Amino acid sequence: MSRNGGSIILEFSLDFSLDRKPLFYQIYDYFKQGILNEQLPYGTFFPSIRSCAQSLKVSKNTVESAYQLLVSEGYISNIPKKGYKIVHLVKKSGSNSSPIWGGDYTDEVRIDFRYGNIELSSFPLNQWNKARNQIIGHYQRNYEVEGDSQGEYALRKELSRLLFEARGVISASEQIIIGATPQQLVSLLCQLMDTRDYVIGVEDPGYDGARNTFINLGFRVHAIPLMTDGISIDELEKSPANVIYVSPSQQFLNKLTMPQDKRQQLVQWVNSRKYVFEDDYEWEYKYENGFVASIQSLAPEKVIYIGRISKTLLPVTNISYAVLPYEVLSLFHSRVTEYDQPVSRLDQLTFAQYVSNGYWYKHLQKVRKQYEEKSKAFFEAISQNSQYFVEVEAKDTGLHAFVTVKSSKSESELIKLGKMNGVQVYGTSRYRFHMTGKYPTVLLGYGSLSCKEIHLGIKLLTEAWFEPV
Incomplete structure (x- = not known):
């Protein structure tokens, strides 16, 4: 060079x-x-x-x-x-x-436990390019520049079928809105709600991207504490909230799946209120337990369902989606007359073709096995140093874990010490309304790391955070 x-x-x-x-x-x-x-x-x-x-x-x-x-x-x-x-x-x-x-x-970082990273080398780029070239070949003579502002029909049709098969989501293609990220879609949906009439409940701890969007747009927001099986229905009932934003596939921090009886309680609650926002992130990466059907499948006219598929693609491709009840869809058409679609038509059509060709299912099965092995390696590494860790959440799902550290050091001190020893970890205080707990908790994502790197990273963190025993 x-x-x-x-x-x-x-x-x-x-x-x-x-x-x-x-x-x-x-x-x-x-x-x-x-x-x-x-x-x-x-x-x-x-x-x-x-x-x-x-x-x-x-x-x-x-x-x-x-x-x-x-x-x-x-x-x-x-x-x-x-x-x-x-x-x-x-x-x-x-x-x-x-x-x-x-x-x-x-500082120089040897091991980066960044949440959201995935293993790039395993992505079947040849299949992606084949699907992409099929689209280019089909449209090169007859290509509509504008496209559908709601999202390409081919993609919405594939998503409607996919979500019903995998999550029990009941929808027609016309109810689906395509967006770049869940946060962008939340921002869009806030345009359909009057700040005087809608009071938002959010999980505490929970997804800060949605919470901050609600706050920044002027909504009254109430923190609802998380229990071991999901949000506290008692606290939700006491609050003035008439909308609740939940992540039932992976309750934040404890990473557990909200059980069926709690989902039924939430449906009973929303029947006399406005809506449930169901953020079904990372449902694709569930390793041990069987799936529990989405809350949307129990109350399709009361649940706004949000998800994303970017975790199974290259990180440079952002595609998310929202399934709207017909009442909300009507508001979308009347209030958002000009929605500038943020996802390129080529990316949308390529992914639709990728799913239609059967590539997505095969790729998902392959990476599930890979990430399950990484998950096992992570918990093996933790168990070898278990005397230093109080709690680790995320045993059978996702590409990351929350680690509570048995230390008098603060979250920021743990991050700094890890970095000084070549390992980057991330804080969790940003996800909390109210700080609780005796010990600090850090976020470790292992999606892009090899099993060897995971073991090395935990070893280096243990050396950085604790005196030799």
Whole structure:
């Protein structure tokens, strides 16, 4: 790898054999190492996607996927009308300064337990590109630029079928709204509710993205404490809330599934109130227990169902959805006459084709097994150091866990000490209305880590947080 003036000259070849890493990942890793080794310094512009694709003899989609991954990790930034520029500063040896990573100052990190990361190398990019090319081939002569503001019909149709089969959700394609993220959809739905008439209850602890959206838009928000089986119905009854936002597939922090009897109680509660927001995040990653049908299946006219599929895709692709009761759908059409669809038509249609071809189901079965192995490795590592940890939640679901640490140190001190030992963990205080508990709790995501890295990460954290026994 070298530079000629301000441009990069590519000096590597891709390995096209089937047993190697995906092509986009090879390109990503090549540039990443060049940046970290300072062969490509801060401020250098990458070759255009077209010229890079021509040099490496791959499709532009492959190069674009690699570039977008580098963008998402803070190595490069897309400068309008100029191209992709390196924005990552590498920490100098012996210097007290820290590297800049996407604008944040940080120490060197060996193991990053970031929630939301997934294992990129296992994603079947060839199948994704095949579905994408099918769409491009079909529409290249007859392509409607505008599309459907509510979301592409092909995608909404596939989601309606998928959600009924997997979650018991009762819906027609016309009831589904496509969005980029759950938080963006919550913001959209807030436009349909009058702040004088709607009082929002939220789980405490719970999803801060939804809670903060309600607060920022002027709604009265009441924290409803979480019990071991879900929100406290007694506290909900006492509160003035007539809308409740819940995550029943994974109750936040305790990560348990809300049982059927609690779901029935919630339906009885909402029958004389407004709505339940059901955030069904990560229902795809359930390893041991059987699924409990969605709350929406029990009261389809009283539940606004929200989910996302991004966790099973590349992180550069954001697709979420909301299933609206017909009463809410009518408000959407009357009050939001111009909804600028935030998800590209090509991504929507590609995913619809990806599901229709049967690729999504196969990929999901594969990654469930992979992540189940990672989950087992995580709890094996924790059990080896169990004398240091009070509680760990998330035994059979999701790609992350909440770890309560037997320490007099604060949450921020634990994060700092972990980072000093090369491990990044994340705090949980942002998810709470009211701080409770004797010990601090940290969030550890292990979706992108290998089993070996998980064991090493827990070992390094234990060394950083506790004196040798």
